[in-house]
Amino acid sequence: MIVYLNGQFIEKEKAMISPFDHGYLYGLGIFETIPTYSGHPFLLDDHLERLNEGLKELRIRASITRKKALDIIQELCRRNGLPDSSVRLNVSAGLGEMGMQIEPYHRPTIFVFQRPFKRLHAMKEKEAVLLTLPRNTPETGKRLKSHHFLNNVAAKWEMGSNGEQEGIFLTKEGHLAEGIVSNFFWVKEGTIFTPCLQTGILDGVTRRFIMKLAERLHIPVQEGYFFPEELDHAEEIFLxxxxxxxxxxxxxxDRFYPGIRGKYVRTLWEEYQRYSSYLWSAKALSV
Incomplete structure (x- = not known):
């Protein structure tokens, strides 16, 4: 497998990062996971927008342009023979002085790799399980897709290895938040509901896209603070x-839902399939 590291395409066994990288010492780094369909990185602009905003927040002086990201991703797809893949783009702070650094970071480590991704031709159902571990609060003003991932990992420890289940976090106040690796939605009386960003959840790229799709389909979406009891009368739930x-x-x-037979989730999934082969950004749905 070929990976990209700081300007070079190399075999993964040869990829080495300094232990003095502040991404390793202090967890200062941002990442994005981007699906590629036939070599096309879906919603690339949205992923890069979130990545670059996170880098600014962490005082990492780097900005990944669409051209740079596209060149790297397409070259990895070509070299590895993986046009359909899950691409992980990581940017960490890079080398810094020992101790916590106040000054911005100017030499980030940029590391990109991909994994095979076999796209399903039908939706795959999940069982949702409420976690006892609460969602932690964001380290800064909003949740970043950062290398600080212990809360998610600890939640996975609680859940175990059953890939058909997804753990659902509650906030310390008891409000519904998000899944371990997903955003959370439900449908009631023709409206889609989802926890608001103020609960401390990640502003998911796919979450944004689904909300744009719902708007285009004239399906109302309501964000807010919700307790688990709100799900007692939910007609559909999806991640x-x-x-x-x-x-x-x-x-x-102890409640069962329509799963793949749900009217709203089926409509959204069909629209998702329609757009996923070419859209760079969810904003395109607004024009």
Whole structure:
């Protein structure tokens, strides 16, 4: 497998990063996971926008342009023979002085690799399970897709290795938040509901896209603070992220839901398939 590291395409076994990188010492880094379909990175502009905003927040003086990202991704697809893949783009702070650094970082480490991704031709159902571990609060004003991932990892420890289940975080106040690796939606009386960003959830790229699709389909979406009791009368529940795309929930607690037979999740999934082969940005749905 060929990877990209600081301007070079090399075999993964030869990729080495200094242990003095502040991405390693202090977890200062941002990443994005981007699906490629036939070599096309879906919603690339949205991923890069979030990545670059996160880098500014961490005082990492780097900006990944669309051209640079596209050149790297397409070359990896070519060299590895993986036009359909999950690409992970990582930017860490790079070398710095020992101790916590106040000054901006000017020599970031840029590391990109991909994994095979076999796209499903049908949705895959999940079981949603409420976690006992609460969602931590963001380290800064909003949640970054950063290398600070212990809360998610600890939640996975709680859940175990069952790939058909997804753990759902509550905030310390008891509000519904998000999945371990997904955003969380439900449908009631023709409206799609989802926790608001103020609960401390990640501003998911696929989450944004689904909300844009719903707007285009004239389906109302309501964000807010919700307790788990709100799900007692939910008609459909589904999860989203860049790799699972849209995963309908068939069971949560002692309640069962339509899963792949759900009217709204089916409509959204069909629209997702329609656009996923070419869109650079969810903003294109507004024009």
């Amino acid at each position: 989203t992220n860049s790799i699972i795309e849209i995963a309908p929930v068939r069971k949560m607690g």
